[in-house]
Amino acid sequence: MSALTLLAKTDCHINAGCAFPAPGLHSFQFKPIFTVGGVEFTKPMLLAIICMVIVVGFFWSAFSKPKLVPGKLQLVGEIGYNFIAKSIAGDVIGKKGKQYVPFLMSIFFFVWLMNIMAIIPLANFPSTSRFAFPVALALLVFVTYMFLTFKTHGFKGGVKNLVWIEGLPKPLVPLIVLLEFIQNVITRPFTLAVRLWANMFAGHMLIVMFSAAAWYLVTPSFLAAVAGGSLLLAIGMTAFEVLIQFLQAYIFTLLAAIYISGALEEAH
Amino acid sequence: MMTFLAQGGHAQNPLIPETVELVVGLIAFFIVFGVLGKKLLPTIQKTLDERQDAIEGGLERAQEAQTEANQTLEEYKAQLAEARHEAARITEQAREQGAAIIAEMREEGQRQRDTIIAAGNAQTEADRRQVTVALRQEVGRLATDLAGRVVGESLEDAARQSRVIDRFLEELEEKAEAAR
Numbered sequence: 185m186s187a188l189t190l191l192a193k194t195d196c197h198i199n200a201g202c203a204f205p206a207p208g209l210h211s212f213q214f215k216p217i218f219t220v221g222g223v224e225f226t227k228p229m230l231l232a233i234i235c236m237v238i239v240v241g242f243f244w245s246a247f248s249k250p251k252l253v254p255g256k257l258q259l260v261g262e263i264g265y266n267f268i269a270k271s272i273a274g275d276v277i278g279k280k281g282k283q284y285v286p287f288l289m290s291i292f293f294f295v296w297l298m299n300i301m302a303i304i305p306l307a308n309f310p311s312t313s314r315f316a317f318p319v320a321l322a323l324l325v326f327v328t329y330m331f332l333t334f335k336t337h338g339f340k341g342g343v344k345n346l347v348w349i350e351g352l353p354k355p356l357v358p359l360i361v362l363l364e365f366i367q368n369v370i371t372r373p374f375t376l377a378v379r380l381w382a383n384m385f386a387g388h389m390l391i392v393m394f395s396a397a398a399w400y401l402v403t404p405s406f407l408a409a410v411a412g413g414s415l416l417l418a419i420g421m422t423a424f425e426v427l428i429q430f431l432q433a434y435i436f437t438l439l440a441a442i443y444i445s446g447a448l449e450e451a452h
Numbered sequence: 453m454m455t456f457l458a459q460g461g462h463a464q465n466p467l468i469p470e471t472v473e474l475v476v477g478l479i480a481f482f483i484v485f486g487v488l489g490k491k492l493l494p495t496i497q498k499t500l501d502e503r504q505d506a507i508e509g510g511l512e513r514a515q516e517a518q519t520e521a522n523q524t525l526e527e528y529k530a531q532l533a534e535a536r537h538e539a540a541r542i543t544e545q546a547r548e549q550g551a552a553i554i555a556e557m558r559e560e561g562q563r564q565r566d567t568i569i570a571a572g573n574a575q576t577e578a579d580r581r582q583v584t585v586a587l588r589q590e591v592g593r594l595a596t597d598l599a600g601r602v603v604g605e606s607l608e609d610a611a612r613q614s615r616v617i618d619r620f621l622e623e624l625e626e627k628a629e630a631a632r
Contacts, residue, residue: 209464212466213464223472224472225472226473228473229472229473229476232473232476232477233476233480235480236480236481236483236484239484239488240483240484240487240488243487243488244487244492246492246496247492247493247495247496248491248492248495248500250495250496250499251499252499252502252506258496261496262496262500281610285490285493286485286489286493287485289488289493290481290484290485290488290489291481292482294480294481294484297603311477314469314470314473315466315467315468315469316469316470316471316472316473316474316477317473317474317477319469319474319477320469320473320474320477320478320481321477321481321612323478324478324481330520345570368510378467385466436519
């Protein structure tokens with residue numbers, strides 16, 4: 185835990201006349217590891233690359249030489265593959281979903297692993313709590329969504345698919361068209377990115393908060409009990425985060441599938 | 453790496469994405485997507501399809517084997533039934549033949565017995581006749597001799613002699629009948 189490390193170094197406790205180093209936005213900003221031509225390379229980027237290597241490495245060792253009777257690693261990989269292919273692509277998009285499985289699977293495992301990094305010792309930071317990473321993925325989903333909408337329906341049909349709802353009373357048409365446009369073209373990509381980012385941001389903040397407080401309050405006084413409670417909460421939040429990390433990766437992937445499905449649908 | 457900017461450091465608006473991170477994120481994602489989409493997922497999908505085929509093929513082969521086994525069993529049963537039938541038929545035939553042979557033998561025995569008895573009877577009859585004739589001649593000669601001597605007169609005439617003997621014998625027979 186970065187905050188904890190700092191606290192441990194600084195030995196900042198409540199009885200040492202030290203103000204509580206409350207976590208904040210600064211907890212999400214890192215000194216560059218190195219700088220190349222004015223471009224700063226930071227820890228979240230390193231973690232994203234490590235996640236990429238782990239995802240590729242895992243599925244490479246599981247799937248590169250597949251056997252008819254799978255080994256343990258291949259079996260685990262197949263469970264992951266079937267989860268995306270059947271529970272997300274198959275259930276949401278249907279038969280056409282088969283060709284989007286690689287996209288959805290890359291999103292899910294990349295996002296999930298970046299989320300998990302929040303509770304992995306030494307990493308202790310979810311790259312997805314830096315807004316740029318969810319934005320990058322949401323942007324890809326949005327581009328795919330738009331591309332498929334216009335590819336399936338043509339320009340006119342695509343626009344209609346995005347803003348039009350059949351059978352509206354005439355006075356409502358301008359309002360609904362405006363709302364539909366805002367929802368499909370502006371809100372969808374924005375909320376997709378913000379939902380993931382905010383969840384991981386808040387989760388990291390909570391864990392840092394309770395960990396920092398536990399360390400800050402560890403003193404030879406009754407406050408040690410409060411410190412113990414804070415530590416328990418930090419542990420509890422960590423366990424809870426495991427669930428959130430999976431859930432957010434799942435929701436992100438599920439929504440991507442729903443958008444793709446909406447783009448492929450005949451008029452709605 | 454484990455440290456963050458000190459509290460005094462500038463804190464950006466967290467909702468403004470950093471360009472470098474955006475680029476790193478996109479590159480990392482495209483590498484994952486490329487390797488999974490181009491190489492790994494088609495490979496595993498192929499394997500899954502092959503496995504499906506293998507399982508279905510295995511089931512099909514098992515079905516075939518089952519059908520064949522059933523067919524063989526039917527054939528075997530049919531053959532067995534036929535063999536049983538044949539055996540029963542042969543047994544029945546043998547029994548019939550045996551009965552026929554016994555009946556024939558019995559008949560043959562009866563016939564032989566009858567023949568033997570008849571032959572015996574005929575022989576006895578012939579003997580009796582022969583004896584009768586011989587006796588008759590002997591008795592006749594004796595009687596004639598006796599009568600000739602008694603009467604003192606040679607009764608040479610054969611016809612008379614014969615008549616006298618016959619009459620004599622008939623009287624003897626009648627006496628014998630009466631005595632019985």
